[in-house]
Amino acid sequence: MDHLELVEKFVVPLSCLYLSWKLIRHIWSFMNIEREPVTVLVTGAAGQIGYAIAPMIARGAMLGPNQPVILHLLDIEPAAQALEGVKMELIDAALPLLKGVVATTDVVEACTGINIAIMVGGFPRKEGMERKDVMSKNVSIYKAQATALEQHAAPNCKVLVVANPANTNALILKEFAPSIPEKNITCLTRLDHNRALGQISERLDVQICDVKNVIIWGNHSSTQYPDVNHATAEEKSVRELVKDDDWLNSGFITTVQQRGAAIIKARKLSSALSAASSACDHMRDWVLGTPAGTWVSMGVYSDGSYGIQPGLIYSFPVTCKDGEWSIVQDLEIDELSRKKMDLSAEELIEEKAIAYSCLN
Known part of the structure; x- marks a missing residue:
């Protein structure tokens, strides 16, 4: 075996191995650099x-x-x-x-x-x-x-x-x-969003992580509209799985709207643990991004999407990427949804007028 063959057989692979190890150490070191608080x-x-x-x-x-x-x-x-x-x-x-x-x-x-x-x-x-x-x-x-x-x-x-x-x-x-x-x-309307996920999860007896894309439209109040028309559970339509439009269009909505009051009645105190957890969820998704194919509900500044008056802080379905949120567009809105979305918008217009009168 001549010198060239020796180099090709032993020295070159060892050099590549050494360089690979240095690269791995560099990447590992970079990943473990402590971030600024x-x-x-x-x-x-x-x-x-x-x-x-x-x-x-x-x-x-x-x-x-x-x-x-x-x-x-x-x-x-x-x-x-x-x-x-x-x-x-x-x-x-x-x-x-x-x-x-x-x-x-x-x-x-x-x-x-x-x-x-x-x-x-x-x-x-x-x-x-x-x-x-x-x-x-x-x-x-x-x-x-x-x-x-x-x-x-x-x-x-x-x-x-x-x-x-x-x-x-x-x-x-x-x-x-x-x-x-x-x-x-x-x-924060993520608390209402999470409550809606919980109700669907219990109704269908599925893991909550398998329920996706419910929507909370409007105000964080009893006029909010929890919407499951675009929601899925285990990648199937929630409405088709539940097979009970009466419940989805009435009992489910009322339960989510009144959940805070029910908790106060049960523990004599308002929601704390679930509110804190949902606030963490809201900010985590906003900063780190929403999973592909998934949206969440956030109260954001209306740009006129879905016919909601610009300038209101209104809950929409959003996706998040690189620290920015975007309203999910072009979802089909049925007649019932339109009425409930507009009702909540009207309440927010009233609240805005009251707040501005207080400023004056």
């Missing part, structure tokens, strides 16, 4: 939803298992002691992704450098209060918080409004944070 604001953080969502975010349920986070927790002065307790528990939980916690009652400190804002804090409707009274309280809260986000949040901050009336609170926030792109301000 994302700073996440949670308002109303001493409340039930805040207490539930903070550890979910810190464990990666919102942004993934490799994304470090810094939490900014905001609440009102009377809740300062409880807020400090939440911070203490987060530290005691020894969560590897959690790179810092700020617990404050100062809205400017809370909003400084924020990449993602989860707006849980708001004024709840109490017995005997008129809608306008609740709206007036929330307009004041969201005006102050929007102004702080406008002046101190990081560029391209993404905002999710959870506190009710969520759609209209989001609209008010948009008014007072004009530099935040309108596509970056959303409200």
